[in-house]
Amino acid sequence: MPKRLFLLGVGTLVVFGGLGIILVELFQEIDFISMLNRGLPFSWQVGAGIVVGGIAAGLALVIITRDFFKDQLAFYQNLIQSFTWTQGSIIFVSFCAGVGEELFFRAGIQPFLGIGWTSVLFVAIHGYLNPSNWRISIYGVCMVGIIAGFGLLFEKWGIVTVMVAHMVFDWVLLTFLTRRSSE
Numbered sequence: 001m002p003k004r005l006f007l008l009g010v011g012t013l014v015v016f017g018g019l020g021i022i023l024v025e026l027f028q029e030i031d032f033i034s035m036l037n038r039g040l041p042f043s044w045q046v047g048a049g050i051v052v053g054g055i056a057a058g059l060a061l062v063i064i065t066r067d068f069f070k071d072q073l074a075f076y077q078n079l080i081q082s083f084t085w086t087q088g089s090i091i092f093v094s095f096c097a098g099v100g101e102e103l104f105f106r107a108g109i110q111p112f113l114g115i116g117w118t119s120v121l122f123v124a125i126h127g128y129l130n131p132s133n134w135r136i137s138i139y140g141v142c143m144v145g146i147i148a149g150f151g152l153l154f155e156k157w158g159i160v161t162v163m164v165a166h167m168v169f170d171w172v173l174l175t176f177l178t179r180r181s182s183e
Helices: 003-027 032-036 042-064 067-081 087-125 134-157 159-182
Strands: none
Touching: 003 032, 003 087, 032 159, 042 067, 042 134, 042 159, 067 134, 067 159, 087 134, 087 159, 134 159
């Protein structure tokens, strides 16, 4: 695996995941393991996360493959091409982002800001809410809805559900972008 992707993945997992655990343990005074065990049984959460992540990725693909999004798609393909991807590195980065970012945003931040503001913050940090680019903002508004859905799933079904959904979402989109870039 390329060193840059490894460091990006590990950094996301350790920094975001670590901050999420600190927020849960210290500021919410909830035992981290107890938080992991909340919600549906583990196998149900994994199954639900796979389904939800697949549906969310399908919705994102519907948007990014439209003609009006052609320039933005080219931009993200060029960004993706700046890394050397293998299926293993796609899975690794998707895992690290799914676990690290959901621990931070869902478990750590959402109890303080609520689903709506946490979703807007998450999408804004990823650069998808850009007042000077209405096309990417259309995608961003749709992503706010998807991420708000993830927030609701966290509250109702558990953190593992959204971690897996996030992983599947990233895996599908990264696989699409890397395959499309290599064509």
